[in-house]
Amino acid sequence: MSLLDLLHISMSPPHVPSMSPPCGSQGSGDIHAQLRLRLWLGLVAHSGDLPRLLEGTLRVYAETYENQTKLLGKWGPRGLLGCPSFSDSAGKVGVPRHRIRPPKGWRWDGAWTVEPQRRLLLDTETNVSEVLEEVYENESRPLGGQWQPATVATTDASGAAVPPKEEVACPQGWHVTDGWRVDVAGAVDEAGWQYGVSVATGSPPPSWHATEKTYHTHRRRRWLRTRHRDPGAQGREQDVATFLRLHGAHSPEVVAEAEGWEYGSLWGSRFHLRPRAGDVCRRRCWHRHMVPTQSSTVAPLFLLEGSLGTEDPAKEDEPAGAERQARGSSRTPWQQPVPFILCTFQRPNFFQLRCYVFQALELAPRGTKTTADPVAHVSFLHVSQSTRALPGTLDPLWDQTLLFHRVLLYGDPRGVQEEPPVVVVEVFDQDRGGAGGFLGRTICTPDVWLDVGRRRPPRLWRVV
Structure with missing residues (x-):
């Protein structure tokens, strides 16, 4: 250590x-962050030594996202409501993976694989010895009526359904130091309630207020519980395995995530790995590794400059009939995606x-x-x-x-x-x-x- x-x-x-x-701060919307950069300055002709100076390995991939939505309980590419069946990470129109070609001077190195997003796979509790758990209790009422448990009685802060606090188990290697308590800090009344009006049936209010009004139809309050990691409960190798999700190819967790889907309640919302009630959209990321066709004294990273172009779909195998119809009779070349550059560490x-x-x-x-x-x-x-x-x-x-x-x-x-x-x-x-x-x-x-x-x-x- x-x-x-x-x-x-x-x-x-x-x-x-x-x-x-x-x-x-109120209403600024600013996010304060710290950005660390390591710069290499030199001539491209002298960039052959760049890989040796890197602490990780630079790899170049083609990337596209496959999108599906749930209709009548079944997942599929139909009814995407403005979202293309294949897109980039921002949801903009992309190229199906069988239409993506490597840039000029590059070739494929392996097949297409599903790449679960590392930001979602990281265990956020790996470096944490204390965790504050929260569950929101929700109630609703008709106008002039009495408060009663809402249709979705317990949620997280975003309104997604979660188990009741009585069913939240303490994970192995942790212990609870206090019981559930109501959070009475912030913009809440003396009992911890926040009040609001739902715009659409079944949706949470867009804003919450500390003072109850007769026209309020929803209220919620936040329950908190603190748990601490047991001393010596997790060793070094276990921590690294948790951090990287290296549980083995036959781990139930890995098998469950083999398809690599991320789920969300709406396109453009934050995605999560575990499907939840109310999820109607999902996506997964496809990667394919590429390498230069010929060796060069220049670092491969700089060989991408000026190599991007388009491919005429008539030169390749035609897609299925459904895609041809969606594409139409136009022979406009596909706009190839910009390669994805990833620095990996052991x-x-x-x-x-x-x-x-x-x-x-x-x-x-x-x-x-x-x-x-x-x-x-x-x-x-x-x-x-x-x-x-x-x-x-x-x-x-x-x-x-x-x-x-x-x-x-x-x-x-x-x-x-x-x-x-x-x-x-x-x-x-x-x-x-x-x-x-x-x-x-x-x-x-x-x-x-x-x-x-x-x-x-x-x-x-x-x-x-």
Whole structure:
């Protein structure tokens, strides 16, 4: 296990960039993210060494999505309601896979295969030791009537049906630390209810309000439960297997996902792997690997430039009659999709981040307030933790260490040591029942120790 050390001592407004708050802002619609780039600058003629400099392997694929919808309980390509039977990832008109040709100077290397999307296969709880589970209780009523359980009584935040909270089992390797409780924070009444009006029968309200009105037809409240991972419940190899879903070809989970379909309630909505009640559309991604026809001193990536073109469908085998009718008699060439370039890594490496948060100085209070209840929020890639909130101070002394166990990072560990991801520390005025007001931000670079035995604890320092 490798170690990342972060020592953050103090910060004050003069050293913190002035930026809008990443949370708690109303109506901005902004998404604050951190983008890491590694650039190679050089002449194309000298790009032959580029693959050697990469920590992963670049592979080039053709990609297309097959789309289906459910009619009368059966899945098929009919009735797609404006969505083509084959499309790109954004749902725009694409090319059926038997019509896709490799670019000029390229050839196929293998057959078409279904590629389940890695973003959906990742276990979001792999690097997490604490999970907050939620279930929404839903009720409805006719105008002037009494509240009663809705047709779909329990849902998630998006309105998709989920089992009742009494049936939510605690996964193996975890334990529940408290029972279900009603969330009374935020825009809810004293009993935790939110109220709204449904626009269409059976659909959730587009907006929710904390105050009940006589014309409201739906209400919901959020139930929460916390569970923690058992100490030592999952070892290193199990973590990697969970992260990559490497359970073996005969695993029931792999067999169930062999067809690679993603399901959704509407085209354009967020897709998920497990089919749910109310899903009426599904799609799956097809990939086919391609390689250059001839070897070259130039990196294959640059051979794609100027190689894209179209193919005349008359030169290839004709499709089935149904597709010919859908295509019509036009001989317009198919617009070939842009190749999909993917950087793959063998497996991630494990790191542990130790973040010592000592003190913040001379924080500026919000608005007319003369003091604050500061809490420091530490973000590192896809994981985060917070310190305790200290009431009534502008010079909070946390003196607290946050540990991030089993952080999985791709790439060469030596590359991580040379260019480690940054750690973002943000301070908020912790309002009760709210997201908190932004007070400041600083960005820190951790020290990376690949040999824990040689680790030297960092010394305290202070920004002046």
